[in-house]
Amino acid sequence: MTPERYQKFQQVLNRRQLDLTVITEDVHKPHNFSAIIRTCDAVGVFAIHAVNSRSSMPIYNQVAKGSEKWVACHTHTNIESAVSDLHQQGLKVYAAHLSKQALDYRMIDYTKPTAILLGAEKSGVTQKAADLVDGHIIIPMLGMVQSLNVSVAAAVILFEAQRQRLAAGLYERVHLAPDIYEQMMFEWSYPEVAASYRQQEKPYPRLGTKGEIIIS
Template identity: 50%
Template structure:
């Protein structure tokens, strides 16, 4: 079925608000409900992607809580926490680890308007010692009850929406695609609009066809490829 213009406009409106400089890094967060809820929160605030370090031999699954958000927020795998943190720091992210400690700051006192990665640990144990040692800053979410921590998916949503609030307040939350490079924006727009054609192009090692302003393919493709549109 051809891509409808209103669908194309919807995809663009979402991409216009995506932020490549806001993300989460999940260390050994394995429960499908939590993973799904975290990706849904990432999608809701406009985070472009998430990162994860998983336990060996634990296949990743999602449940209905995700509401399909895993299709729109890529989850990037890393072999270990050290390489994951080095990757993010190499891209200019400041890493905030969620754990209680003597030097931890109230999350409301932190500045999340610059490239920000929230690092959250396993549901039961929190961050490993290695992860804590590599953080730029430790933060916590104040609790008034007997339990001193939130569920990891709730904590991630709290932090992500605080980052969005700060960016909206100072005018740095993107609205016209400025949260991505033009090249990345065009790549994602095509992959979201025509995922099957994008898969074919990658297999054939060829560039994506150009799109018209209305989202139509501007290249004559093989018939078997057109049928996938």
């Protein structure tokens, strides 16, 4: 690994936002799911939550361009567990949902801990999910079609969140705890070595200032 690559990992991890995330509710087309992950990486989302009540979700590498390596994905078999996990972590959950009570997505304060729930391609957000969340948001549609592609909707909302967080200086401080930061640096720098340590249930070795492995 080159020093430049090591520095790039540091720059990216320094800006990761722990309290901004996405829940996908049965977004089942791999290219949509992968495009959402790619946007999450660009915005600085640390981890996302995928509810797959129907099937497992393959990631379409051509679209994600490898971003699935940089954004963790927690899977849930039902929407209740995903929303309640995030509520317990203190996040407000807003469903991107074309309902009558939905607010314009620009009215939300995304500098607060926030999760955006996105619905399935055809059926949208389920009634159960719509009832569990803290509010509904909508991207105003002024044309002939009623809705955007789900990955486009995700990008529009997440880049508004990024805009607000940049203005609030939230990308200027590190949000990850030091132990998680070190763990991520090791996993990103040496994925195969990290996998072998995990398999052996051994703690990772430390990294030196230039990213070299220090065996003590």
